[in-house]
Amino acid sequence: MNTGDAPWIPRLQVAHLPLNSVLQRQVAFAAIFGISVAVLPVVIAHLDEPVLVVAAVLVEVAVLMAAAFLPWGRWAPAAQDLLPVTSVGALLLLQRGTSGELLYFSILVLLPVTTLAWTSGRRGVLLGTALATISVLVPAVWIEDFASTGVTVYRGILVPLVAFVLAVFVSDAAQGLRARAAAQSALADQLRTSRDLMAGLVEAATEQAIVGTDVTGTVEVFNKGAEHLSGRAAQDMIGRPLLELGVSAELDAVALEQGHRIPPGPEGDPQRWSVLVGSAAHGLAFQHDWTLVGRERTRVVRLTVTRRTPLPGDEEQGYLFVATDVTAERESERAKDEFLGYVSHELRTPISSVLGYLELLRLDDDDLSAEQRGYLEVIERNAQRLLHLVEDLLLRAQVDAGGFVVRQEPTDLADVLAAAVRSAVPFAISQDLALVDSTPGPVALSADPVRLGQMVDNLLSNALKFTPAGGRVEVRAVRSQAPDGAPQAVLTVQDDGVGIPADEVHRLTDRFFRATTATRRRVPGVGLGLSITQAIVDAHDGELAISSVEGAGTTFTVTLPAGTAPAAEPV
Structure with a gap:
């Protein structure tokens, strides 16, 4: 399609939201979980229950495999909540396997909380807060002397509170981003539909040439009607100057009437382009005739030039030309004007002769009867009407030919x-x-x-x-x-x-x-x-x-x- 690659027809793409897949949402937690396990030999000399640590790692690997390969699109969105819940279970196993010596593991619970809040809205906020509370209180069961201190109470309040606030913020942010993405997607679909409709209409207009150019006159759009009028293929014209299609001498003559002379050759093309677009350069619609030089014949077209507003993706404005073939109409007008001028000139002489002889007859008015004088008055009155009509036709022909002048x-x-x-x-x-x-x-x-x-x-x-x-x-x-x-x-x-x-x-x-x-x-x-x-x-x-x-x-x-x-x- 000739208009398909036009730069002024927008192609919008909506940016993907972060955390936009099940696997992506689990990778962050799994990576930090893996790093935490990898540094255990460095920070802990001896593991009391290494089996639980291995079990925790296997559980998280299973979560990753499930996120990657299970058909989550077929199930309800709530089914995805099982993955972060299971990750919290792996985190508890890791804490139990280290006998609670590294209590900072509990901070990792904020990642599943974030995931739940992002994907499940208010339900995720409540579930994430509950998981944060569980991750803090459960270790108190197996850590000796832990429950007797105020640490449990302190952590049992602070961590769930932080998790709740974080979950609410993430949930609201996700909702806003989804709404914005939906609006952008709808706008993109609308613009895409409008673009396709416009491109289809441009291509369907075979009786009018529709040409789009940039600000310098380089052709960007060339529809079927333009191909028909010019005899040139779209692929040959796109990227070339529109001025190549017309008679430059016409633009030079217009410029001369406006008081400035255009240099011959390509050096004057910027000035010719200015004449061609006329008042359209200032945002006004501009119409004028232009002679189009086709491969087979020369045509006179009526150009309507408008300046188009930049669309999304445009760097600058351009022009839209709609050309209608008026060759036959202009030839008909010219032939009619020539005919009127010729007939008027030919009629003027015999009418003047008739009026002259009527004047001579009036000199012998005494020899005429009253009835004959009445006849003469009728003849003279109608001859005068005919002379006025001929004078009007001649004047109209002068106006159309550009030869009408006034004497000041x-x-x-x-x-x-x-x-x-x-x-x-x-x-x-x-x-x-x-x-x-x-x-x-x-x-x-x-x-x-x-x-x-x-x-x-x-x-x-x-x-x-x-x-x-x-x-x-x-x-x-x-x-x-x-x-x-x-x-x-x-x-x-x-x-x-x-x-x-x-x-x-x-x-x-x-x-x-x-x-x-x-x-x-x-x-x-x-x-x-x-x-x-x-x-x-x-x-x-x-x-x-x-x-x-x-x-x-x-x-x-x-x-x-x-x-x-x-x-x-x-x-």
């Missing part, structure tokens, strides 16, 4: 607005609408007055068409300050018309989009006016905001940077 000059937005209102008044009167200009005074800025007039015409036309008879459309232009203190011009067009559905407001500036309120009411139009308005606003580095409530009306607010524009000539 001193302009008074109040004059532009007043001229647009005067042109729209006849239509407003015919529809029984109130058209009000509440601009308080001049609004000077540096802008293209022709394009601003077109923008205002589109907004007014849109408001008037969607306001029923008896309604009101109010326009207003004022000069204000931005939050940062910069001067700005604000244009507002507000109506109390039919409004726009909330889920369609964000699409109003898409070209050829028409709201459902327009289609239901059969309002004429092709859906280019607001698209062109947005292009004009963008060209002036402004902002267009739309707020609408269906059934209550719509407000368009255009904010343009005003700067320190000088006074403008009246429009």
Whole structure:
């Protein structure tokens, strides 16, 4: 699986707890027990009952063999308590065999007590304390004069108390470690499941290329979709730079637009990588088109770049690229734009000719009957509508081709607005609408007055068409300050018309989009006016905001940077 060895997919391992097997828990006691027996010839000149010492050793060996070879997993956990209990028996035999001359042997009982407390919880605490008490009191039976002293009482209280405290501490520690281990194991299982699910989803996404890289652009994950789009196998791309797949000249051009030139060749790859990831380097999702050079063909892909958060086991962040093939879509858009541009240019000449001849016919207006003059008015009105449509198509084609520019000059937005209102008044009167200009005074800025007039015409036309008879459309232009203190011009067009559905407001500036309120009411139009308005606003580095409530009306607010524009000539 191509994603299986990705370093950013975690593989957690839960550490084993200490004393995690039956044999391990007995080895410590057996080792110290063996050392104690080995030093007996050094510290004791003569053993009264060596048979008991040998028996003690054999008992402990039997305990070790049982711990190693008996099937403890098949039995209840309580069965394991027999081993430390038996070890205490071996300890008593050792003490009896030495006639109690080495009373320090009783301290060894703390090891079985620890084992019982670790494995059996509170039951082990009680059993371990009882064994400690027995290991102290039983030697008093065969040690002469031992019972008559206060040592028995002292040891009979101190050793069991120490054993009890130690057992409680070990039991609580074991319980906490087990809980932590269970939580880590559950987390590891969850992450492992999530990792496998994610890897499966990445591999199943054959229509989208999913590529994971480190911070420098080295490929770490390359799914089936990426193999399909690029024509390269995952094993060939993992460990290589992602930049090898695309057209570097595109990134160089973007960098040049941003004001810096990238050196040719591999020396400029770090800068190209910075352009490719864009705002994703700062934690923001970044989308752009990129030409992917495959082995068989070149494709245009839509890249979505995100910065992934480091996962357990990661040393640093990386990037995730999701690429969708939009070659056919971009070719279709380009063909449509070329067609619109061509048709618009071809239509403009005959329409202009028609309007010219209509003007000539109007010069001989006296020779025409009233019915003929009416015909001419219909022809001229429809020819003008067609010319406006062609002009809109041409402008939209310029915007899409990147050839749309504005001519900055001193302009008074109040004059532009007043001229647009005067042109729209006849239509407003015919529809029984109130058209009000509440601009308080001049609004000077540096802008293209022709394009601003077109923008205002589109907004007014849109408001008037969607306001029923008896309604009101109010326009207003004022000069204000931005939050940062910069001067700005604000244009507002507000109506109390039919409004726009909330889920369609964000699409109003898409070209050829028409709201459902327009289609239901059969309002004429092709859906280019607001698209062109947005292009004009963008060209002036402004902002267009739309707020609408269906059934209550719509407000368009255009904010343009005003700067320190000088006074403008009246429009």
